Amino acid sequence: MWRVRRIVVKVVTEYLPRETFEIISQSVEQTQHIGQCLGRLLQGGELLLFEGQLGTGKTTFTQGLAKGLGITATISSPTFTILKEYAGRSRPMSSQVEGDGCPGPALYHFDLYRLEDPDEVLDLGFDDYFTGSGVCVIEWSENADISWLAERLAIHIQVLNETERALRFIATGSRYCELLLQLQKQIYASTGF
Template identity: 40%
Template sequence: MSKHQLVTNNANETALLGEKLASLLEPGDVLTLEGDLGAGKTTFTKGLAKGLGVKRTVNSPTFTIVKEYEGRLPLYHMDVYRLENSEEDIGFDEYFNSHGISVVEWAKFIEEYLPEERLNININYDEGDSRTIEFSSTSSHFDSVISELRS
């Protein structure tokens, strides 16, 4: 299990980091995104979507829980904030065991449904528009992804 931190100076760099990450992902990969409101989780996901070839506008699925996008690989963008203290399972296994990429914002609220193998991403505010983005892996596959992101 490895960890790595990167700093982005603005929203554009945060999106570009997501775009670069997209090129390293494989079908079935699950990413969790944590960070305060407005930290850049959706901005990061927009970059990821662009890197996956998604043509539609990506926005936060706060009220729908899951939004699906077609690209080189399908993107399943989840915002599970509204499921805090809920027993509801909206078929997470079907997404996590698919050939798409699952991105889960506020993943701590559905910890019991998450697969063990995933890439955890935490986005934190710094001064101004800069962000510290911490990647932590739970598998050798994501160790390699983190290693590629560093270069």
């Protein structure tokens, strides 16, 4: 007798709006700054999927993102624990989208490098995080079958040389396309770019 634990519906993303943005970061500080700009825009419920080889700057970007969310804890890669949770903190009024002084969303930082089976992420019950009210950052997202999450912001980081990184953002879904447009405005309005 067969027993079905979960049924996962694969979502076709070809009909969703899609936008792409590429930028070159010339230093660790610029990578963190780009992350911080994105963090300031996040309201909770966002899904950020990172791809890139070891040492490309995924955690470095996430450190800046956390700062933009108002999180002051030290951010490190959750390689051995798979998930690290950081509580949301109050953000300055100028960095909030709504500006209401409420705490920012929690940050759920995943590292799926050690997953051996693409379905393991579901077996571990992490799917609830992906659709919750926090900000989900998933490093090594290609190691899991999360194709059922149609709307997302994918961030591909590539090493160009010792200090430079190419960051390619791919927004899928209208919410993420708008987020990407706002991110571009934030980056170009700031100094250093």
